[in-house]
Amino acid sequence: MRESDSEEMSQNPFDQKKRAILSQIESTDETHPDASPKGTLDVLLLPLIDVINSHSDYVTTSSCSGRVSVFLEGMKTASELGGKGDGGKWLFITHDPEELKSTDWWSLVTDHREHVSESDVSAGVSSIGNGEPAKYDGQRYVLYKFEAMILHVKCRDRASASALYTAAMSCGFRESGIGSNDLVGIRISLRLDVPIAYLNNDGTTTPLVPRQYIDHLQTISLDLFNKNTAKINQLHRTVASMIQAQQTAANKPQTAKETKEQRRERKHREGLLIQAQTRQITPEAPL
Amino acid sequence: MRESDSEEMSQNPFDQKKRAILSQIESTDETHPDASPKGTLDVLLLPLIDVINSHSDYVTTSSCSGRVSVFLEGMKTASELGGKGDGGKWLFITHDPEELKSTDWWSLVTDHREHVSESDVSAGVSSIGNGEPAKYDGQRYVLYKFEAMILHVKCRDRASASALYTAAMSCGFRESGIGSNDLVGIRISLRLDVPIAYLNNDGTTTPLVPRQYIDHLQTISLDLFNKNTAKINQLHRTVASMIQAQQTAANKPQTAKETKEQRRERKHREGLLIQAQTRQITPEAPL
Numbered sequence: 370m371r372e373s374d375s376e377e378m379s380q381n382p383f384d385q386k387k388r389a390i391l392s393q394i395e396s397t398d399e400t401h402p403d404a405s406p407k408g409t410l411d412v413l414l415l416p417l418i419d420v421i422n423s424h425s426d427y428v429t430t431s432s433c434s435g436r437v438s439v440f441l442e443g444m445k446t447a448s449e450l451g452g453k454g455d456g457g458k459w460l461f462i463t464h465d466p467e468e469l470k471s472t473d474w475w476s477l478v479t480d481h482r483e484h485v486s487e488s489d490v491s492a493g494v495s496s497i498g499n500g501e502p503a504k505y506d507g508q509r510y511v512l513y514k515f516e517a518m519i520l521h522v523k524c525r526d527r528a529s530a531s532a533l534y535t536a537a538m539s540c541g542f543r544e545s546g547i548g549s550n551d552l553v554g555i556r557i558s559l560r561l562d563v564p565i566a567y568l569n570n571d572g573t574t575t576p577l578v579p580r581q582y583i584d585h586l587q588t589i590s591l592d593l594f595n596k597n598t599a600k601i602n603q604l605h606r607t608v609a610s611m612i613q614a615q616q617t618a619a620n621k622p623q624t625a626k627e628t629k630e631q632r633r634e635r636k637h638r639e640g641l642l643i644q645a646q647t648r649q650i651t652p653e654a655p656l
Numbered sequence: 657m658r659e660s661d662s663e664e665m666s667q668n669p670f671d672q673k674k675r676a677i678l679s680q681i682e683s684t685d686e687t688h689p690d691a692s693p694k695g696t697l698d699v700l701l702l703p704l705i706d707v708i709n710s711h712s713d714y715v716t717t718s719s720c721s722g723r724v725s726v727f728l729e730g731m732k733t734a735s736e737l738g739g740k741g742d743g744g745k746w747l748f749i750t751h752d753p754e755e756l757k758s759t760d761w762w763s764l765v766t767d768h769r770e771h772v773s774e775s776d777v778s779a780g781v782s783s784i785g786n787g788e789p790a791k792y793d794g795q796r797y798v799l800y801k802f803e804a805m806i807l808h809v810k811c812r813d814r815a816s817a818s819a820l821y822t823a824a825m826s827c828g829f830r831e832s833g834i835g836s837n838d839l840v841g842i843r844i845s846l847r848l849d850v851p852i853a854y855l856n857n858d859g860t861t862t863p864l865v866p867r868q869y870i871d872h873l874q875t876i877s878l879d880l881f882n883k884n885t886a887k888i889n890q891l892h893r894t895v896a897s898m899i900q901a902q903q904t905a906a907n908k909p910q911t912a913k914e915t916k917e918q919r920r921e922r923k924h925r926e927g928l929l930i931q932a933q934t935r936q937i938t939p940e941a942p943l
Contacts, residue, residue: 510876527814531836538835546833546841548825549818554833562849564872577872582864585851589797 383525387428390523411464413598414518417605424612426529427522430552435518435559435597437469437590438462439478441568442509460511466594475583478511478565483572511566511574515590517559517597524551536611540604557600559593561586670812674715677810678921698751700885701805704892706922711899713816714809717839722805722846722884724756724877725749726765728855729796747798753881762870765798765852770859798853798861802877804846804884811838823898827891844887846880848873 379385413434421427443457460481461474524530530551537545537555544556563586566574666672700721708714730744747768748761811817817838824832824842831843850873853861 508875535836544831544833544841544843546831546835548833549822554831556831560847560849561851562847563851564848564876567872577869578865585854585864588795589851 383426383523386523390428390430391422413464413601414520417520417601417608420605420609420612421522421533424529424615426525427533430521430523432520433516433518434464434601435594436462436464436516438514438516439474439565440512440514441481441483442512444509466591469587469590469594475580478574479576481511481574483568483574485568485570485572509568510564511568513561513563513565513586515559515561515593517557517593518555518601520555522553522555524553527551532611532615533608536607537604540607541600542604555604557597559597559600561589561593670713670810673810677715677717678709700751700888701807704807704888704895707892707896707899708809708820710918711816713812714820717808717810719807720803720805721751721888722881723749723751723803725801725803726761726852727799727801728768728770729799731796753878756874756877756881762867765861766863768798768861770855770861772855772857772859796855797851798855800848800850800852800873802846802848802880804844804880805842805888807842809840809842811840814838819898819902820895823894824891827894828887829891842891844884846884846887848876848880 411432411434414432418429418432421429438459439461441458441460460477461472463469463472522533524533527547530547530553533553533555534545534547537553542555542557544558545554546556547553565578565583565586566576568574698719698721701719705716705719708716725746726748728745728747747764748759750756750759809820811820814834817834817840820840820842821832821834824840829842829844831845832841833843834840852865852870852873853863855861
């Protein structure tokens, strides 16, 4: 208890940062749901976030449990690459499969009326609506996206970052990585990125897909939400086990030393991880 | 010169690994175009790969310059999450925008005839083709994907990994990360993931989108190829500057200079790759 108290008041930079972040989260109550500017703390991730923050070497800094969004691209300029563009906006966002089912979000797309200025039209959208696929640089598409959960965790040091990274990779979060300053990003490739409509000169939208396609998107998204939840739960179990194993080991300092056999097994495991990491880009299969 | 020689014969584990990887690339000649099954070394990435490998702290381990693919999902089982499934296959893959333009890949989807066994049908695809969107677990979709370039670089130590990671992030490769063992993955979010058809019980496919939608996908993909190329070039310039700045700072101009032997090997490698490209054979990079 005393040790924990002294740790809480530690002047160590990591401990200070962790205290600041946790106090910000704690102030995020019902009356101040957005007290923390970083990410969205949502219910689905809470058990995982709690177990991570229970470890003295970790603190979560931002998160999203996964979402569906419908986004109208902004005006693009020649210099811009892959950005949202000027004036892009979300027409619909949900983190909740039930809300996805109960919302007629397709009407939000088809009924949308965008204010389009004269200068916007002359800037490059003039080729749209003549039956030809327009030049993308001027075209503003409406995109339907499914994005899986993402979680950032600030770690005390490289060793703790590596342990968390390894746990995430072993659960299939293959797009995870350690950033600068031992910030681990946990990411997985479950996604949809689908153009579903485009914006006309007069600010109306033209659907690119039939109504039935929207039903398919919804069905697929509900399945992805399920897979995403299963992956979050798997990661939660794995991180909890990892932390428990570390704590058990810490109580037996003599076992801290790795035996030859343990070292061999660890090297084998690490090798598999590296394979898994690099394999994600190599499904070059049948050319 | 002597320093470079001794470095080349160093027993340091990183130097040994780098030598092994580079010699594997060099052995990828006309008679053994597939010496390594992992990854694709393609021409678009060569200048970037060369500048990275010219640095004694880095060696590229796998890469893909970016591609469009059309993938028929395999049979899914309840236990599987987000995988390719059993029997999934690519109907079309290209890394080349010109090939995308000149190939009638949509016919490869609409004309596809998949061998579907009785057990496959009873396993879960029986709800397909009745006009209702089928349950995803049994449904096998055809997916159209654009995937941006990805590059893995094994680094000598944490400091060199951090430097490369920071360079990549500064160019907008925001999904980059450092893995275990100082392997940096360089990734960017330029993508399409679009269901375009599904498989019927009889092995035929049903399009989910009208023909005009395919033209839009193609237009958007060509634009993404352009953005991807611009990003690769930006990263190349940034990494070259970083290396030059490091070498200036280290005040060791001799390590900057490619030796005659290194230059000969590089030219040889580039020549083989260009030959391979003109024959439509893609040599595989080593891991």
